[in-house]
């Protein structure tokens with residue numbers, strides 16, 4: 001038993017293995033119970049229930065071994081049972097589970113704040129506050145920007161995803177399924193055009209795309225009313241859209257000269273995922289506030305806002321917090337996840353994953369004009385699928401490919417405003433052979449749908 005907690009693969013055989021059809025009988029039984037007990041609005045990507053996971057494999061309740069190219073939506077970057085995380089949480093759960101940091105604080109929270117202040121872009125003096133979910137942290141970044149600037153307006157972008165709470169629904173672009181029927185939404189949220197190289201005119205480089213966004217912001221919102229610009233440096237749910245070089249630096253510069261707080265939502269892109277510790281590092285972008293969650297704590301719920309001391313200290317005492325924010329188990333997990341990223345060289349590992357996967361995806365693209373674009377960085381990669389010979393989105397093909405991959409035992413996710421992006425987010429604990437096998441499966445499925 002004890003050995004299981006110190007192995008990166010968690011004792012899980014690192015092979016794809018199908019012992020039943022998918023879903024198997026136990027999963028089908030559990031799905032019937034889910035339908036009878038869980039609200040219908042909570043959907044699932046695959047009708048398969050997990051029993052155990054480690055390395056690059058999720059084992060289901062019927063004993064099928066699935067290749068994990070999803071990481072529970074970019075969460076288990078260090079693996080779903082990373083040894084340091086397992087040990088740290090076991091140690092902490094035996095010491096105490098909760099005291100509430102706002103009642104009797106504990107050192108894990110402070111240590112996570114110190115680590116985030118050290119690791120996030122920029123060497124200015126920083127402070128951090130911890131929360132539970134990405135959406136909650138985004139909301140707090142807006143609170144902080146508003147109180148620090150005395151302004152109300154928030155600018156977000158086309159294709160943005162920032163969460164499912166009321167304010168973050170207003171900030172999220174896509175109606176179905178995130179917003180449909182759930183309004184009215186929070187006011188003072190404005191949307192600007194983003195840089196989307198695959199779909200923009202070829203002349204629209206990063207500078208011009210930023211100028212286009214800034215013009216709309218100045219004309220329709222007015223810099224003097226604007227508290228914050230909030231942007232994902234690579235858009236996640238919106239389609240893994242990587243802006244043209246120069247877009248983010250130009251936006252930051254405009255924010256600086258207009259007293260607007262530049263907020264990077266790195267909930268999906270953070271913690272080695274993109275081949276840098278943070279996606280902003282790629283172009284040397286230094287956000288005023290950075291929002292993190294997902295990959296921060298190896299699967300435990302934790303999120304953070306980190307930023308300039310003068311902004312972070314603007315809210316009055318008692319103005320920030322929450323019962324569970326910075327829970328001790330989540331903090332122990334975060335420290336262990338960060339140690340794993342640094343000690344195991346996972347930033348370099350993400351770059352290796354990019355080289356291996358991009359090379360193969362680009363070769364698939366060369367033979368198949370339904371792959372309109374191959375993009376992303378590190379272990380955050382995607383293909384955008386289009387109708388052959390056009391750039392028209394093909395969500396039906398995307399759905400077909402995802403379903404066939406699932407049936408073949410490969411966990412993949414879709415995304416994109418048009419639902420035509422197949423995205424890959426493998427844990428960095430996955431081996432090259434599993435990545436190759438998953439790409440073999442994808443190649444076969446592409447061939448079978450021609």
Ligand SMILES: *Cc1c(COP(=O)(O)O)cnc(C)c1O
Nearest residue numbers: 133134135161162163236267268
């Ligand atoms: C997932 C996500 C969120 C919301 O995080 P939750 O933990 O689901 O609330 C916010 N922003 C981005 C970029 C995300 O990918």
